[in-house]
Amino acid sequence: MKQRITVVVGKNFGDEGKGLATAYFAGRSTDTLVIKHNGGAQAGHTVDRADGRFVFHQLSSGSFSGATTYLSSTFLPDLLKLPEEAEAFRIAAGHVPTVYLDAQCRLTTVFDVVLNAFVESLRAGERHGSCGMGIHETVIRNENAEYGLSLAEFEAFSPHEVALFLEKIRTKYVPQRLSQLSTGMKDGNAWCDILLDPNVAGNAADAMKSASRFFSVIHDAKELIQPAENLLFEGAQGLLLDRNNHEYWPHLTPSDTGSKNPFAILKQCGISHDKTNTEVCYVTRSYVTRHGAGPLPHECDREEISPRIRDKTNVENQWQESLRYARHPEASEFVHAVKEDQKNYLKSDNPDVRETASVSLMITHLNETDGKIVSADEDKSVGVYLREGSLDSFFDHIYTSLTPFPEDVRRVARMC
Amino acid sequence: MGSGSYSSSDWAKLKSSRNIHADSKVSDLYQSRGMKAAYDPSKIKIRESRDSTDNPLSTAIIVGLDVTGSMGYLSEEIAKNSLNKTMLEIYDKSPVTNPHIMFQAIGDSKSDRAPLQATQFEADIRIAEQLLDVFFESGGGGNGGESYCLSWYFADMHTDIDCYNKRGKKGYIFTIGDERCHDTLTREEIKRVFGDDVERDYSAKELYQSAAKKYNIFHIVMKAGSYKNQNSGKGWEMLIPGHVIELEPDHLTHLAELFVSVMQLSEGGNKKDIVAQWKDQGAQLAVAEALGRLSIGDQKTGFFKF
Numbered sequence: 001m002k003q004r005i006t007v008v009v010g011k012n013f014g015d016e017g018k019g020l021a022t023a024y025f026a027g028r029s030t031d032t033l034v035i036k037h038n039g040g041a042q043a044g045h046t047v048d049r050a051d052g053r054f055v056f057h058q059l060s061s062g063s064f065s066g067a068t069t070y071l072s073s074t075f076l077p078d079l080l081k082l083p084e085e086a087e088a089f090r091i092a093a094g095h096v097p098t099v100y101l102d103a104q105c106r107l108t109t110v111f112d113v114v115l116n117a118f119v120e121s122l123r124a125g126e127r128h129g130s131c132g133m134g135i136h137e138t139v140i141r142n143e144n145a146e147y148g149l150s151l152a153e154f155e156a157f158s159p160h161e162v163a164l165f166l167e168k169i170r171t172k173y174v175p176q177r178l179s180q181l182s183t184g185m186k187d188g189n190a191w192c193d194i195l196l197d198p199n200v201a202g203n204a205a206d207a208m209k210s211a212s213r214f215f216s217v218i219h220d221a222k223e224l225i226q227p228a229e230n231l232l233f234e235g236a237q238g239l240l241l242d243r244n245n246h247e248y249w250p251h252l253t254p255s256d257t258g259s260k261n262p263f264a265i266l267k268q269c270g271i272s273h274d275k276t277n278t279e280v281c282y283v284t285r286s287y288v289t290r291h292g293a294g295p296l297p298h299e300c301d302r303e304e305i306s307p308r309i310r311d312k313t314n315v316e317n318q319w320q321e322s323l324r325y326a327r328h329p330e331a332s333e334f335v336h337a338v339k340e341d342q343k344n345y346l347k348s349d350n351p352d353v354r355e356t357a358s359v360s361l362m363i364t365h366l367n368e369t370d371g372k373i374v375s376a377d378e379d380k381s382v383g384v385y386l387r388e389g390s391l392d393s394f395f396d397h398i399y400t401s402l403t404p405f406p407e408d409v410r411r412v413a414r415m416c
Numbered sequence: 417m418g419s420g421s422y423s424s425s426d427w428a429k430l431k432s433s434r435n436i437h438a439d440s441k442v443s444d445l446y447q448s449r450g451m452k453a454a455y456d457p458s459k460i461k462i463r464e465s466r467d468s469t470d471n472p473l474s475t476a477i478i479v480g481l482d483v484t485g486s487m488g489y490l491s492e493e494i495a496k497n498s499l500n501k502t503m504l505e506i507y508d509k510s511p512v513t514n515p516h517i518m519f520q521a522i523g524d525s526k527s528d529r530a531p532l533q534a535t536q537f538e539a540d541i542r543i544a545e546q547l548l549d550v551f552f553e554s555g556g557g558g559n560g561g562e563s564y565c566l567s568w569y570f571a572d573m574h575t576d577i578d579c580y581n582k583r584g585k586k587g588y589i590f591t592i593g594d595e596r597c598h599d600t601l602t603r604e605e606i607k608r609v610f611g612d613d614v615e616r617d618y619s620a621k622e623l624y625q626s627a628a629k630k631y632n633i634f635h636i637v638m639k640a641g642s643y644k645n646q647n648s649g650k651g652w653e654m655l656i657p658g659h660v661i662e663l664e665p666d667h668l669t670h671l672a673e674l675f676v677s678v679m680q681l682s683e684g685g686n687k688k689d690i691v692a693q694w695k696d697q698g699a700q701l702a703v704a705e706a707l708g709r710l711s712i713g714d715q716k717t718g719f720f721k722f
Contacts (some may be wrong), residue, residue, distance in 0.1 A: 081422070081426075091596075091647070093644065110422075132421055133421065133422075133423070194427060195432075197431050199431055199432065199434045200431060203429060203430045205430070
């Protein structure tokens, strides 16, 4: 039984359909391990089913197919929010998925969330497109050895010790961080009320500890990853938001959104990969979307793309504002970021990237655009667009999605 | 991506009082919310409902109310008004002989610091004071998912009731809430809440079946709060078939009549007579609907006699 490895990557700014893609690939096996390796609870991956839709944040989008979730060391879990999602999934599916968290994960705390929210509230017109889930602040705090909190450390703490640690963050780190951000507590600001409330640390410690019932801690990920028949990496956000994508700085997410983490994990586990067992699938809608602030080439009105678009996952919130829409670039520029990302799986002894993994493209939301790709010059059929950019030979497989449902995804060998 | 964010109820939970203040010492940080020791199940070895000269034929009745967030204003409404009236009606109508009432506030043993509180069994209006103590002095922070089976475990393991032990007659447990019951009660939760060392986790079904040997058990599902998104009615019907009553918040005014009627039915009363005794037409409707869905196949009460 050969191991099959699939890496799901968002091609743009998020909201491409990674939930749909993950659910589709997870549905191919009864023994699937989904690895979530970047971002944290801010991700919102939707899976639509005949009897309703579910938005995944920390659980994997393969959960309806019985997939196991593993949050790798580069994922930033929010233990406070995990129980709510697990309970909601239990109600939707009748079971709670098996979830493993890597002991080396760095944890988000409620104070990261509040700091993030507070700072964004002061920024007013110059928002950075944050989801208000504290990811950026989590990363910054964990760079500070004194205030960083790994899952292994959290495990070793009693609830009382967790409360004391959180209180140390609140009373010592928060003022320090605020002065670093050239601000201070503001009277009457609701976020500051939380930062000043001495009850929060104890309540948060209780809530975090009680989340432990929903997962197991794993110290050596090899044991989990090596035997999995269907190994699936579910990336969050999109390639254009990658922290190293200088073109779009500072409106980025503080993680590696592409295939860097997945291939690093495979290497750590001593798993070899080539074209026959490994596929990297780049996911895009038939048009481009982006949240909140930041540049967006070829931006246009939603109605120009299709009057039929109705996005239910992206309810407007205070931090993200509404979803923005754009056309794809000319076909010649379509795989610009993909080519950059491919450097992550180029083997030094084999410069031909095509031998180290097969490369595929999944185009979602085609039903909203009459099966066409909305590109900068005009709407084009998938085949015409790909041929124009010589992309029909670039991708080994093309997947098309004409409904919101994973089971309706179709694989097209070549668009001729 | 917008959903799944922190909501106002998350913030309310995080800010809920632990009886510490801005000038509290760090060592005070982990003080629990105030639960009076008298109602703390870990400090209660046994609650007794005894026969006495005044009450030679006592019947133990436990009424447990979900006091957590999703019930919202309803739990306050029930505790302040409906239960007060229910208690008076039970003492007055005596659907069972010499009722002894205990109130319980039920939370979530998965996350709550005070997931269960239990009063004494009382034969008279003295219970009213304890009722208010239990429901309003605790602060009752909001929590998701409820542990109604705590009530059953407590009744099974920590009550000594003469009605059953001396006379083989079952007591009553009524729990009220909007959510589904957690599937299991873990040994860690049992240790934490009751201080008991047990060998293993127990499923809600096991706890129910065990407590049902001593008590007639019913659950009233409030059609409010999380009722709809958890499909609570169905969950309860699977857990304790035939012993579930679904109640519209509008019908809360008839809770007293409902309790009395359900006990009368369990004691072998005739459905038609039971419904007919109520003069208020709304009460008749609420009672008829509730009784219509119950099926109490208990040999000892002689029900299902033809």
